[in-house]
Amino acid sequence: MSFGTGIEPGPGMQGARRLLLSVRPMFFPASVLPVLVGTGWGARAAGGLDAVAFALALAATVGVHAAVNVINDVYDDISGTDPINTGRIHPFTGGSRFIQNGIMDRRAMGRVGLVMLATAGGLGIVLALLEGPVVVALGLIGAALGVAYSATPFQLSARGLGELAVGIGFGVLPVMGAAWLQSGRFELDAFLLSLPLGLWVFNILLVNEIPDIDADEAAGKRTLPVRWGLRGIWPLYLAANGLAWIALAVAAAWGLMPFIVLAVPTLLIAVAVYVARMLARGAPTRSTLTTAIKATLACHGAGGLWLAAFAWLS
Numbered sequence: 352m353s354f355g356t357g358i359e360p361g362p363g364m365q366g367a368r369r370l371l372l373s374v375r376p377m378f379f380p381a382s383v384l385p386v387l388v389g390t391g392w393g394a395r396a397a398g399g400l401d402a403v404a405f406a407l408a409l410a411a412t413v414g415v416h417a418a419v420n421v422i423n424d425v426y427d428d429i430s431g432t433d434p435i436n437t438g439r440i441h442p443f444t445g446g447s448r449f450i451q452n453g454i455m456d457r458r459a460m461g462r463v464g465l466v467m468l469a470t471a472g473g474l475g476i477v478l479a480l481l482e483g484p485v486v487v488a489l490g491l492i493g494a495a496l497g498v499a500y501s502a503t504p505f506q507l508s509a510r511g512l513g514e515l516a517v518g519i520g521f522g523v524l525p526v527m528g529a530a531w532l533q534s535g536r537f538e539l540d541a542f543l544l545s546l547p548l549g550l551w552v553f554n555i556l557l558v559n560e561i562p563d564i565d566a567d568e569a570a571g572k573r574t575l576p577v578r579w580g581l582r583g584i585w586p587l588y589l590a591a592n593g594l595a596w597i598a599l600a601v602a603a604a605w606g607l608m609p610f611i612v613l614a615v616p617t618l619l620i621a622v623a624v625y626v627a628r629m630l631a632r633g634a635p636t637r638s639t640l641t642t643a644i645k646a647t648l649a650c651h652g653a654g655g656l657w658l659a660a661f662a663w664l665s
Contacts, residue, residue, distance in 0.1 A: 369449075369454060369455065370463060372447065372449075373421055373424075373447055373449050373454075373455060373460065373463055374416075374417035374418075374420050374421055374463070374467065375420045375442075375447055376417075377442065378416070378420065379413055379416060379417075380651070380652055380655065381416065381521045381552050381555065381651065382412045382413050382415070382416035382521055382525060383409065383412075383413065384548060384651075384652075384655030384656065384658075384659060385412075385521060385522060385525035385526045385529070385545065385548050385655070386405075386408055386409045386412050386525050386526075386529045387409075387529075387655075387659040387662075387663075388526050388529070388544060388545070388548060388655065388658045388659045388662050389525060389526035389527065389528065389529025389530040389531075389532075389533075389541065389544075389545070389662075390405045390408070390409075390529045390530070390532070390533055390662075391659060391661075391662030391663035392526075392530050392533075392540070392541050392544055392662040393529060393530035393531065393532060393533025393534040393541065394533045394534075394663075395662065395663075395665070396530070396533070396534040396536065396538065397533050397534040397535070400533065401532065401533055403481065404478065404481065404482055404532040404533065405529070405532070405533070407474050407477055407478045407481075408478065408486075408525075408528065408529050408532055410471075410474050411471045411474035411475050411478065411490065412471075412493075412525050414467050414468070414470050414471030414474065415467075415468065415471045415490070415493060415494050415497055416497070416521075417467045418464045418465070418467035418468035418471060418494075418497070418498075419464075419494075419497035419498065419500065420447075421447075421460055421461075421463050421464035421467065422461070422464040422468075422497075422498055422501060422502060423446070423500060423501040424446045424447050424449065424450060424460055425450070425457055425460050425461050425464065425501075426501040426502055426503065426506075427446055427501060427572075428446075428450045428451065428457060429457070429503075430501075430506075430509075430570045430571070430572060431569075431570040432563070432566045432567050432569070432570035432572050433445060433446045433448070433450070433451055433566070434451055435566050435569060435570065436563055436566035437566070438562045438563065438564070438565055438566065439562055439563060439566075440562045440637060440640060440641055440644065443559055443562075443641075443644045443648075444559045444560070444562045444563050444644075445562070445563060445566075468494065468498075471490075471494070472490075472494075475487055475490040478490075478532070482532055485531060486528060486531070486532060489524055489527070489528040489531075490528070492520075492524060493520045493524045493525065493528075496516040496517075496519060496520040496524075497516075497520050499516065500513050500516050500517065501513075506572075508572055508574055509571060509572045509573050509574075510573065511573060511574070511575055511578050513556070513574060514553050514556050514557055514560075514574070514575055515553070517552060517553065517556050518549035518550060518552055518553035518556075519549060521548070521549065521552045522545050522546065522547075522548040522549020522550065522551075522552055522553075523542070523545045523546065523549050525545075526541060526542075526544060526545030526548060527541055527542060527545055539607065540602055540607040540608060543598045543599065543601060543602040543607065543608075544598075544599075544602065544608075544658060544662065546594070546595060546598035547595035547596075547598055547599060547616060547654060547658065548651075548654070548655055548658065550591040550592065550594055550595040550598075551591075551592070551595060551619075551647075551650055551651040551654050551655070552651055553591050554588055554591050554592065554623075554647050554650070554651070555644075555647050555648060555651055557575060557576065557584060557587065557588055557591070558588065558626070558630075558640075558643050558644050558647045559644060560574045560575070560576045560577075561576050561581070561584065561630075561635070561640055561643075562637070562640050563576075564576050564577055575587070581630055581631075581633055581634075581635070582631075582633070584630060585627045585628075585630035585631045586627070588623065588626065588627050588630065589623055589624065589627040592619060592620060592623035592650070593620065593623075595616060595619075595654070596613065596616045596617065596619075596620055599612050599613055599616055600613060608661075608665070609665065611661070611665075612658070612661055612665075614657070615653060615654060615657035616654060616657070619650045619653065619654055622646055622649070622650050623650065625646065626643045626646050626647060629642065629643055630643060
């Protein structure tokens with residue numbers, strides 16, 4: 352992989368601000384909320400909170416997320432999808448635009464991504480020394496899925512597997528890993544609790560890819576929206592939200608959780624139906640897509656906060 356020659360982020364506060372914006376922190380709830388949910392559930396099972404493990408896990412997970420965001424920008428520039436993406440909806444789709452706007456070039460962006468990845472890896476090693484090697488395996492799988500999402504030769508995003516990889520990497524793995532760090536066990540209830548977060552973030556990516564369909568298709572990035580079109584996407588979007596509800600309903604029916612866990616996810620079904628109906632009409636406007644993206648982000652945020660509160664307080 353070649354990042355070319357390039358400019359550096361720059362000194363002082365301006366450089367720090369550039370670095371912060373380059374990693375797209377507005378999407379960090381996708382990595383923070385699963386760790387909060389898993390930690391709360393694991394601490395509940397263990398009868399107490401390991402605050403050091405929680406802090407290290409949170410920092411490492413956010414570090415991987417930041418690295419993945421930057422690396423994705425680099426490879427989307429290399430593949431050509433971001434440079435030709437005129438349908439993007441800022442700031443949700445089309446990447447950070449740092450490379451295309453000349454703020455940082457590939458080399459600088461690549462260096463940021465590698466530093467973030469190395470930092471997360473260092474935190475993971477500290478966690479492994481404190482808690483055992485299992486966390487290393489989970490962290491490596493999560494980081495590998497994130498990098499393979501866009502990096503050659505894997506390019507999961509171009510093979511119709513990127514959405515699934517993100518759902519696992521920002522749902523199942525961080526919840527299960529954070530719960531294990533607290534309790535030392537992998538439990539079915541934690542797995543069922545992780546599925547809604549994975550499915551809600553799956554939907555975020557699915558909707559965010561819709562404005563990018565033309566650019567992605569032209570660059571050979573065959574995401575699910577490129578492969579299936581809007582007629583295939585809206586039923587999948589609705590099904591993902593329905594499966595999130597079903598996972599929690601199964602946990603409640605088996606006595607693993609009280610039925611109150613379904614309160615907010617039930618309301619989110621109505622939001623999902625609203626978004627799916629907008630998409631089902633075909634040829635959505637920018638305004639419609641922006642509404643759909645914001646509603647989907649709100650579903651993930653509200654659902655994640657609800658499950659975190661449930662995990663910590665139930």
